[in-house]
Amino acid sequence: MEMPSVFVARKLPEEVLKALRTFADVEMWDKEDEVCPRDLLLEKAKTSDALLTMLSDQVDKELLDACEGVKVIANLAVGYDNVDVEYAKEKGIIITNTPDVLTETTADLTFLLLMSAARRVTEAAAYIKEGKWTSWSPMLLAGADVHHKTIGIVGMGNIGRAVAKRAKGFDMNILYHNRSRDTEAEESLGAEYRSFEDLLQASDFVVCMTPLTSETKGMFDAGAFKKMKREAIFVNTSRGGTVVEEDLIAALRNGVIAGAGLDVFENEPIRADHPILQLENAVALPHIGSATRETRFAMMACSIENIKQVLEGEKPLTPVR
Numbered sequence: 001m002e003m004p005s006v007f008v009a010r011k012l013p014e015e016v017l018k019a020l021r022t023f024a025d026v027e028m029w030d031k032e033d034e035v036c037p038r039d040l041l042l043e044k045a046k047t048s049d050a051l052l053t054m055l056s057d058q059v060d061k062e063l064l065d066a067c068e069g070v071k072v073i074a075n076l077a078v079g080y081d082n083v084d085v086e087y088a089k090e091k092g093i094i095i096t097n098t099p100d101v102l103t104e105t106t107a108d109l110t111f112l113l114l115m116s117a118a119r120r121v122t123e124a125a126a127y128i129k130e131g132k133w134t135s136w137s138p139m140l141l142a143g144a145d146v147h148h149k150t151i152g153i154v155g156m157g158n159i160g161r162a163v164a165k166r167a168k169g170f171d172m173n174i175l176y177h178n179r180s181r182d183t184e185a186e187e188s189l190g191a192e193y194r195s196f197e198d199l200l201q202a203s204d205f206v207v208c209m210t211p212l213t214s215e216t217k218g219m220f221d222a223g224a225f226k227k228m229k230r231e232a233i234f235v236n237t238s239r240g241g242t243v244v245e246e247d248l249i250a251a252l253r254n255g256v257i258a259g260a261g262l263d264v265f266e267n268e269p270i271r272a273d274h275p276i277l278q279l280e281n282a283v284a285l286p287h288i289g290s291a292t293r294e295t296r297f298a299m300m301a302c303s304i305e306n307i308k309q310v311l312e313g314e315k316p317l318t319p320v321r
């Protein structure tokens with residue numbers, strides 16, 4: 001019997017592909033660090049039964065229209081702002097994502113960014129490497145405390161809650177803003193609900209964990225940064241589109257806020273001459289929130305299982321609804 005065909009839009013490790021090959025004929029864009037060329041993706045959409053896409057692939061109307069026999073598109077990420085979910089639904093194509101498996105790993109990196117920005121870790125590492133360390137000095141690279149401070153989490157989903165759990169371990173005062181109240185986080189973590197404005201004004205660390213939607217696009221703009229404390233540190237491991245980047249750069253440059261820890265940007269990848277990289281008070285990482293070996297393998301396994309389920313006529317594990 002002929003096996004269904006799956007196109008994988010990025011080179012994945014051989015052991016992962018092995019699992020896919022047990023139930024499908026697999027074709028793959030064979031580069032690890034390069035986005036699959038659009039023409040190739042459009043061509044494979046015509047002939048495949050399933051696609052495994054990355055967050056850097058635009059699953060838009062054009063691509064969905066090209067899908068002649070595609071039943072499922074498994075997006076290798078929890079976020080799916082690169083996918084036109086509504087149109088996929090109209091076309092009867094199932095979209096899946098990879099929630100849960102990356103929650104703790106992404107929360108770890110969020111906290112790492114928060115601490116790195118507070119304690120000036122990248123500046124300090126560069127200082128020692130550049131041979132500038134001549135003596136212990138009372139105020140050398142003095143940063144800000146994290147413990148007992150106030151963290152404001154915007155977007156209290158699974159990852160937001162996992163960040164709050166870490167904050168509780170640091171005896172932080174936890175505020176959150178969300179579309180709906182999270183009574184569980186309030187009871188178990190002592191998190192307090194605040195309006196967006198109140199949260200901005202009261203937090204020492206403002207952490208963006210909200211997905212990118214038409215409502216959250218650009219929500220961190222000049223007005224938002226102005227409401228924050230001058231000592232505030234802004235952290236974003238969600239999506240760069242939630243921030244008006246030039247406003248953030250101006251706020252960091254002009255001392256409107258004290259610092260930032262960023263794993264995501266408006267247009268990724270950013271280049272070495274991006275203005276954010278010229279700022280000493282910003283710690284920038286190349287979108288590695290979920291990048292541990294364990295978690296990336298778990299995300300790939302989740303995507304493969306979703307494809308398998310759909311191609312076998314079953315319900316996927318983690319459909320985007």
Ligand code: DGY
Pocket residue numbers: 055076077078079080102238289290291
């Ligand atoms: C996601 O899954 O949405 C992250 O941004 C990448 O791991």
